[in-house]
Amino acid sequence: MKQHILISDPTLRDGNHAVAHQLSAKQVAVYCQAADKAGVPIVEVGHGNGLGASSLQVGESLESDEVLLTTARKHLGNSKLGIHVIPGFATIQRDLRMAIDWGVDVIRVASHCTEADITQRHIGYSREKGKETYGVLMMTHMASPELLVEEAQKMELYGAEGIIIMDSAGAYLPADVTERIAALVDGLAIPVGFHGHNNLGMGIANSIAAIEAGATMLDGTARGFGAGAGNAQLEVLIAVLDKMGYSHGVDLYKILDAADIAEKEIMPLVPVIKSESVVSGLAGVFSGFSKHVNRISKEYNVDQRDVYFELGRRKVVAGQEDLIIEVVLDIVKRRS
Amino acid sequence: MKQHILISDPTLRDGNHAVAHQLSAKQVAVYCQAADKAGVPIVEVGHGNGLGASSLQVGESLESDEVLLTTARKHLGNSKLGIHVIPGFATIQRDLRMAIDWGVDVIRVASHCTEADITQRHIGYSREKGKETYGVLMMTHMASPELLVEEAQKMELYGAEGIIIMDSAGAYLPADVTERIAALVDGLAIPVGFHGHNNLGMGIANSIAAIEAGATMLDGTARGFGAGAGNAQLEVLIAVLDKMGYSHGVDLYKILDAADIAEKEIMPLVPVIKSESVVSGLAGVFSGFSKHVNRISKEYNVDQRDVYFELGRRKVVAGQEDLIIEVVLDIVKRRS
Numbered sequence: 001m002k003q004h005i006l007i008s009d010p011t012l013r014d015g016n017h018a019v020a021h022q023l024s025a026k027q028v029a030v031y032c033q034a035a036d037k038a039g040v041p042i043v044e045v046g047h048g049n050g051l052g053a054s055s056l057q058v059g060e061s062l063e064s065d066e067v068l069l070t071t072a073r074k075h076l077g078n079s080k081l082g083i084h085v086i087p088g089f090a091t092i093q094r095d096l097r098m099a100i101d102w103g104v105d106v107i108r109v110a111s112h113c114t115e116a117d118i119t120q121r122h123i124g125y126s127r128e129k130g131k132e133t134y135g136v137l138m139m140t141h142m143a144s145p146e147l148l149v150e151e152a153q154k155m156e157l158y159g160a161e162g163i164i165i166m167d168s169a170g171a172y173l174p175a176d177v178t179e180r181i182a183a184l185v186d187g188l189a190i191p192v193g194f195h196g197h198n199n200l201g202m203g204i205a206n207s208i209a210a211i212e213a214g215a216t217m218l219d220g221t222a223r224g225f226g227a228g229a230g231n232a233q234l235e236v237l238i239a240v241l242d243k244m245g246y247s248h249g250v251d252l253y254k255i256l257d258a259a260d261i262a263e264k265e266i267m268p269l270v271p272v273i274k275s276e277s278v279v280s281g282l283a284g285v286f287s288g289f290s291k292h293v294n295r296i297s298k299e300y301n302v303d304q305r306d307v308y309f310e311l312g313r314r315k316v317v318a319g320q321e322d323l324i325i326e327v328v329l330d331i332v333k334r335r336s
Numbered sequence: 337m338k339q340h341i342l343i344s345d346p347t348l349r350d351g352n353h354a355v356a357h358q359l360s361a362k363q364v365a366v367y368c369q370a371a372d373k374a375g376v377p378i379v380e381v382g383h384g385n386g387l388g389a390s391s392l393q394v395g396e397s398l399e400s401d402e403v404l405l406t407t408a409r410k411h412l413g414n415s416k417l418g419i420h421v422i423p424g425f426a427t428i429q430r431d432l433r434m435a436i437d438w439g440v441d442v443i444r445v446a447s448h449c450t451e452a453d454i455t456q457r458h459i460g461y462s463r464e465k466g467k468e469t470y471g472v473l474m475m476t477h478m479a480s481p482e483l484l485v486e487e488a489q490k491m492e493l494y495g496a497e498g499i500i501i502m503d504s505a506g507a508y509l510p511a512d513v514t515e516r517i518a519a520l521v522d523g524l525a526i527p528v529g530f531h532g533h534n535n536l537g538m539g540i541a542n543s544i545a546a547i548e549a550g551a552t553m554l555d556g557t558a559r560g561f562g563a564g565a566g567n568a569q570l571e572v573l574i575a576v577l578d579k580m581g582y583s584h585g586v587d588l589y590k591i592l593d594a595a596d597i598a599e600k601e602i603m604p605l606v607p608v609i610k611s612e613s614v615v616s617g618l619a620g621v622f623s624g625f626s627k628h629v630n631r632i633s634k635e636y637n638v639d640q641r642d643v644y645f646e647l648g649r650r651k652v653v654a655g656q657e658d659l660i661i662e663v664v665l666d667i668v669k670r671r672s
Contacts, residue, residue, distance in 0.1 A: 173544070173576065173579065173580065174510075174541065174544075200540065200572060200575060200576055200579070201539060201540035201541070201568075201569055201572040201573075201576070202540060202541060202576075203537060204536065204537035204538060204541070205510065205537070205538060205540070205541030208509070208510075223608065223609075224609075232537075233537055233609055235611060235614060236536060236537040236609055236614055237537075239536060239614045239615075239617075239618050240509065240536050240537070240538075242618070243509065243536070243618060244509065253639070253641060256611035256614060256615070256641070257611075259611055260610075260611050263610075270608040271608075272559065272606040272607075272608060273559075273560075273569055273572055274596075274599075275571060275592035275593075275595055275596050278571060278572055278575045278592060279575075279592070281575070282575050282578070282579060303589070305589060305592070
């Protein structure tokens, strides 16, 4: 038996992106029961952008954080309840304090890959309250391995008990993951994890590359439920880990059942890799840009693929959606 | 630029499995036009089990081989027209001779991984007629690398100009592919190719492992169209090959367009990795067993997953569907 892998399941958080944050309390209850039965160690729940993110700007949740988290709490027995926390969306005094009151076990404090500084106070608070605390770096294909290590070391210094890097745009190939995870394992004294997306069909392969490079934590969602091409598909990941002899504590048959239940009860559509997801993954652009890219490309009759590749060249990050119109107008100008 | 990869696209052949061989002439025409425009080198067309396979036993085609192939011929300009030929289904005098008359360019003669002997006469005939001729070994996870090399060498001796190994059950992880392709590249003087399925989410990763181990031919289908979890997804594969710097002659934007057209015009459903596909891949059982496993498992109220794993242990191959009932009755007996 090889090393133990800690599985965290953000079906009810990343999946919320796929339904414009409209997951209901009933859906949360049903999936939590199934995941708990399967022995999933951590079930992450919330708005797609995490705690406190429900807003006009990034989308309003159907249910409040309180309903989402207290419902999950009620239906999780052995599984720990996790949350995704982006400082800026989630305040300490309003959101984090209450989430802890509602019974959250695991707090993952996340920032853009070059902005670990903003996580210091949230990580500190979570540790102070005795919660299992991780640092999460998002859109990590935008940073060099060296820079990622520096940012992760900051989180370690702040008190994070482990670091998870996210391939938020689904831009990595396995060799990219190997390089980054190996650098992190080398540069940190705490465990390293990987959260993969499937834009280039590498959700599972990248996750396996991560653990072969020394990562000991992986994220995956039922049927890959998530925005666009979706996440690493959890039940497939469990099957592959079983085949390779990694221990993880999740029951294969029961996680297959949980995925069947999730497909039936919470997914309007199972994620597939559409052409747009391939392009956004190749360009390294976050899937959150999709709606705007689509609309503006159509309005000005330009090829949305050209827009993605230009946005990728400009290294846009979430919050820079206003650059889309600039890029589109540039393409129109060059054409005429 | 790294080595050139020869792409073959069996969307209109392996995809026929996904619709019980009901692809229409109109659908063949539409997809051939799109694939031809994208510069796909070889477009493979036919019944899921290849030339001459339409029958009550494995399913009757909506269209005859003549209609499928002459329609494709009419709509392919630069792309070559390929066929999958399993001796036993396809006779030389009736089927192969006519297919050549209908204008087929590329003939791939296939057998179970341990039965290359049956391909000798078909390969010989195809070469005699001056056609581009390949040997194909199916269900190759059931043979050791050494045995695969021996079987492939037979095909080489018969005159095959290249050997493609298929992961028909979607059972491989990348390391399995690397080992087998490296052995074949080492043991043959002709090019080696790989045809992947996605049961364990490794369709793309296994294809990349194959070319990194020295393969120079890859198969993929639009949106992964194929039975169960489907094939390596062609447009994703092209994107990844582009990202890695391999040349292949396929236009990225136009193959994305072709995949969009295929999804709209020929697929009732885009393949996703359902729980059953995970299990059949893990068990190493061909997806053709699915219908029967489902029916008989339900009839006797046994868990179909137990049936798959037991079939896998017994190393069943296509044609041994009568073993399902034996396995199910054994499970029932053990239970009582």
